[in-house]
Amino acid sequence: MNFNGSIDFRPKLVSALKNYSADKFKNDLVAGIVVGIVALPLAIAFGIASGVSPTVGLITAIIGGFIVSAAGGCTVQIGGPTGAFIVIVYNIIASFGLEGLAVATFMAGLILVALGFFRLGTVIKFIPYPIVVGFTAGIALTIFSTQINDFFGLGLKNVPSEFIPKWGAYISNFGNIDWVTLCVGLAALAIIIVTPKVSRRLPGALIAIIIVTAVVAVVPGISVETIGDRFGSLSTDIPQPHGFELNMATINRLLPSAFTIAILGAIESLLSATVADGVTGTRTNSNTELIGQGMANIIVPFFGGIPVTGAIARTMTNITNGGRTPVAGVVHAIVLFLIFLFLMPLINLIPMACLAAVLIVVSYNMSGWRTIRSIFHNPKSDISVLAVTFLLTVIFDLTIAIEMGLLLAVILFLRRVMENTEIKAYSGQLDIDEGSEMAHHEVLDVNPGVEVYEIDGPFFFGVATKFDELMRSSMGRKPLVRIIRMRKVPFIDSTGIHNLETLIKSSQEEGIHVVLSGVKENVRTALVNAGINRLIGEDHICSHITKAVEMANRIAPASSTVSAANA
Incomplete structure (x- = not known):
């Protein structure tokens, strides 16, 4: 487009x-x-x-x-x-x-x-x-x-x-x-x-x-x-x-x-x-x-x-x-x-x-009865969209059928995206090549005061809420640094930016640094336009996870204890 x-x-x-x-x-x-x-x-x-x-x-x-x-x-x-x-x-x-x-x-x-x-x-x-x-x-x-x-x-x-x-x-x-x-x-x-x-x-x-x-x-x-x-x-x-x-x-x-x-x-x-x-x-x-x-x-x-x-x-x-x-x-x-x-x-x-x-x-x-028969072997969501659109067309009219069919398809699509978008948390060690077919994987040591969260999928309104809930559930452990790895985030919407901004502000109030890693160019542009770079600091937006971990380990050296953040 x-x-x-x-x-x-x-x-x-x-x-x-x-x-x-x-x-x-x-x-x-x-x-x-x-x-x-x-x-x-x-x-x-x-x-x-x-x-x-x-x-x-x-x-x-x-x-x-x-x-x-x-x-x-x-x-x-x-x-x-x-x-x-x-x-x-x-x-x-x-x-x-x-x-x-x-x-x-x-x-x-x-x-x-x-x-x-x-x-x-x-x-x-x-x-x-x-x-x-x-x-x-x-x-x-x-x-x-x-x-x-x-x-x-x-x-x-x-x-x-x-x-x-x-x-x-x-x-x-x-x-x-x-x-x-x-x-x-x-x-x-x-x-x-x-x-x-x-x-x-x-x-x-x-x-x-x-x-x-x-x-x-x-x-x-x-x-x-x-x-x-x-x-x-x-x-x-x-x-x-x-x-x-x-x-x-x-x-x-x-x-x-x-x-x-x-x-x-x-x-x-x-x-x-x-x-x-x-x-x-x-x-x-x-x-x-x-x-x-x-x-x-x-x-x-x-x-x-x-x-x-x-x-x-x-x-x-x-x-x-x-x-x-x-x-x-x-x-x-x-x-x-x-x-x-x-x-x-x-x-x-x-x-x-x-x-x-x-x-x-x-x-x-x-x-298209043959096509309908074949779709009945597809996931239940496809069958639901077909059935709703068909019944609304017959019983009511085509205008309602197309509008409701599109709405249902969008809702089911968003649900699929949310289900397939993973948010993982790491501590201690991080395999930076996890999920790849490389024979030898590089493993980074992550100091005790550092937590790494990886978002695998688009950071839109549904996933932003899911990420926010995960972060709230881990608030009992207050690390010194939170790394958000975004190498697999193809885009971010206004809700994702808002939730990210809220996370950064609440973390900063508690003395927790937030570091972004592997941000794609289009996502970085959206963050810059929203002023996230000024809020977090340009040096806290890293091009690669190795740089982000190095920075985080300097902020939270191995000799320090996580309890210092909880004091």
Whole structure:
């Protein structure tokens, strides 16, 4: 993490075009067309599941996908609406309306740009994996739950948004199943499952939509709800940019949701980019990628769009079909735009049960049940984080799940650090090479009036309290010198400095010298800034333990007795 220097914004499209060729364009063109076709049913389905119209889903994929490819830091990333946002978008619309969604998405874009400007792209990758798995599985179950009504044709008009009441409504209305709708959904589901076994290059969702829509339209007697029935005739007019009200009251209400969108978008896009890098051998500029994602989310709301992020399934489709530069992503956006202009009337004919089947498969793929099974062999703390994040996502909402999951992960991490940070006390003799693999260890004689304490790990607030308790427990023995060995302290925080300062002052009041040994440069800088060097004396901060012991032995010569300090 580096807050200094110029802004780390270097779009991959710019560098890709410097040595571009006809062969590269041919590969990108083919890949872009295929990805555009694959993205069509997903954009429509994600739009509808999020509580907006299919048109909004397409507009988001067109504008967001174009900006992510043009301004992002990954060579093959495909951006657009994704299943991960369905839950949060639906809840925002339910609570704050479409304008509230626009404000939250815009603010999330600003947060993403800020993360990129402050070079925090690499930090986002360190979000604990159990949290990612937990909320992804929770989102998958929630998406699956939202599709039951359309898949079974229950005909419910006002389905509760909460998970438990929703399933209560489903169970009480399962006697109203429309068997024709269910058969249409099952047929679409079967096609989606079977298609990859025939050819992995064929987009199963699109094949299912084409076949099932054609059969429903041609065969007489099949009457099921379609997109046109629910949303009316879809417009092919390009949406005009429009503004929205932004004030402090709105910001305060929507900031938690905006934060959730930003963090979720950052995690998903950078995970997608990391997977893509592993396949293509390229290297994503994480900070540029976040800025590109942020720009997409800043612009999309002005056209009525929903949040945008990198989509791993579409990105892998791009790679599989030969895409190697951001031009493929730009082509994908153009293909969707042409479909939007010329084929929207046909989209009206798609059965809702067919889209429900598409999203059921998406939710299954998102669930990561194999990963969850493997995590259950990990430490209990990982299982706890996963379980809490999953349950909070399903029962409450994603905002609470991410916040509480991060908090729990931080607490468990601090506990692990405290458990692994050792504070050892020595007297009499000191093996200065203890813990090393050296064949011959140097042993120093420590005079009776000297005690040595070694801190092995970061000296932050939790460890500072642990060290303070150890020192208090040894206050009954009052040595003439206390050596604090800090060779293995990588950093010290304000609490550690405060506790160290308190120890030095209380020791000096009792006539006890405190000597610091092996202080690293960054830790020494922190101590100097806090004035510890003036308090303890520059000569009492030694570069090596041998110098510290020599000084301590001079202060407390072997002929003196410890009782002199207790007099």
